[in-house]
Amino acid sequence: MPAAEVDLILPCLNEAAALPWVLGRLPAGVRAVVVDNGSTDGSPDIAARLGATVVDCDVRGYGAACHAGLQAATAPVVAFLDADASLDPHQLVRVTAPVLAKRIDLMLGRRRPVSRDAWPWHLRLANAELSRRIRRRTGVRLHDLGPMRAARREALLGLALVDRRSGYPLETVVRAADAGWRIAEVDVDYLPRSGRSKVTGTPLGAARAVVDMTKVLGR
Structure with a gap:
């Protein structure tokens, strides 16, 4: 088989119900790298049966899973996507194409909810405030720190990211x-996710995410 142009890193914690849909909608030239972060519902076996490369990550945390996938990837460009079916892999080309063409160094998907249930108002408000802080800190005008993003693998490794929790995407930006990358965003559909979010699905999870991201901005 030809080498993949893009390795899609999918942090995964108990996403057995969503994985068949997600992995069945990969664009051509994309290889799935499912990073299991301690699933107990058979997610790794399902991912392997569907043709994904499965990586085990014993250290709990969204950033830990993302970084383990980044280290395991081999394609020149890597993309990240939640494995919960909240974003359509068919739209992945919107973020990968500009990176493959070397027009953009880091492309993010700006989430556009398809229904009111897809993105609760309190999470949208928190995201808007976070985007405002990013603009103030970096000068980069982003409207969303979404989970769909793409960049060149070697360049990402060169950033030497250290956060292993919810602050990983923010630290990336x-x-x-700070390194002078060309950063942009493009609209992508945001769907009601399968199951409850492991990061912001509970008040405690949301509070932890806020703490993690505040620490990143304070460094």
Whole structure:
């Protein structure tokens, strides 16, 4: 088989119900790298049966899973996507194409909810405030720190990211901006996710995410 142009890193914690839909909608030239972060519902076996490369990550945390996938990837460009079916892999080309063409160094998907249930108002408000802080800190005008993003693998590794929790995407943007990267965003559909979010699905999870991201901005 030809080498993949893009390795899609999918952090995964108990996403057995969503994985068949997600992995069945990969664009051509994309290889799925499912990073299991301690699933107990058979997610790794399902991913392997569907043709994904499965990586085990024993350290709990969204950033830990993302970074383990980044280290395991081999394609020149890597993309990230939640494995919960909240974003359509068919739209992945919107973020990968500008990176493959070397027009953009870091492209993010700006989430556009398809229904009121897809993105609760309190999470939209928190995201808007976070985007405002990013603009103030970096000068980069983003409207969303969404989970769909793409960049060149070697360049990402060169950023030497250290956050292993919810602050990983934010640290990516901040360090990329400090390094002078060309950063942009493009609209992508945001769907009601399968199951409850492991990060912001509970008040405690949301509070932890806020703490993690505040620490990143304070460094």
